[in-house]
Amino acid sequence: MxxxxxxxxxxxxxxxxxxxxxxxxxxxxxxxxxxxxxxxxxxxxxxxxxxxxxxxxxxxxxxxxxxxxxxxxxxxxxxxxxxxxxxxxxxxxxxxxxxxxxxxxxxxxxxxxxxxxxxxxxxxxxxxxVDELIARRFSSDARSQADQLESAFSADQVSIEAVKADVVADGVG
Incomplete structure (x- = not known):
């Protein structure tokens, strides 16, 4: 800050x-x-x-x-x-x-x-x-950053599911 x-x-x-x-x-x-x-x-x-x-x-x-x-x-x-x-x-x-x-x-x-x-x-x-807000709203960079964040979040979810599966497999085995 x-x-x-x-x-x-x-x-x-x-x-x-x-x-x-x-x-x-x-x-x-x-x-x-x-x-x-x-x-x-x-x-x-x-x-x-x-x-x-x-x-x-x-x-x-x-x-x-x-x-x-x-x-x-x-x-x-x-x-x-x-x-x-x-x-x-x-x-x-x-x-x-x-x-x-x-x-x-x-x-x-x-x-x-x-x-x-x-x-x-x-x-x-x-x-x-206000010009900056408009530019950010319609910026392709902002869209690509949002897409990158969404894909990273999805990848994290996949990783979390894989870890959970490993933990369950290790606990059962």
Whole structure:
């Protein structure tokens, strides 16, 4: 038990869990704020970039943040959630640089979200996620391990029966 708690893989998975949950929880309100006043967001952030369909793109940004955050928090389809957040943060960083230059106060939070999403996309959600449970459920390795355990159990039963037969034969003889 102590070895499990103190070894690197467990701590790495716990760290990924913390990164996913904190990134998702702290980012999700940005998406909800966009949805609360989508026209204001489109006027302030999308139209200055000269992008087409500012309202539609604003909804995409908001749903990317909200949906991506929920995917990170739950650990379900985590890489898709990280990719959605990464795309939104890329545009947000471009907007910040193009409108205010390299203003560290604007870029630091965007950079942290960008880096978190990139790390999660690159490394995956870790073992403490719904994705891992799904992968284990449908893994051929898990099936083969179950088959190996079942055959070992069957072999043990055969061995036990053979020992019982020997004991009975020795006792009778």
């Amino acid at each position: 102590i070895r499990t708690i103190l070894t690197r893989p467990f701590l790495a998975d716990a760290g990924l869990l913390l990164l996913r949950v904190f990134t998702g929880v702290l980012l999700i309100h940005h998406g909800y704020e966009k949805l609360a006043n989508i026209s204001n967001f489109a006027d302030a952030f999308v139209r200055p970039l000269g992008l087409p369909f500012p309202i539609t793109l604003s909804y995409i940004a908001a749903f990317s943040e909200v949906g991506g955050s929920w995917l990170l928090i739950t650990g379900l389809l985590t890489r898709f959630g990280a990719l959605a957040i990464l795309g939104t943060m890329t545009v947000a960083i471009y907007h910040a640089v193009s409108t205010a230059g390299f203003n560290i106060y604007l870029l630091e939070l965007l950079g942290l979200y960008f880096a978190s999403a990139t790390a999660i996309l690159a490394v995956g959600p870790g073992r403490l996620s």
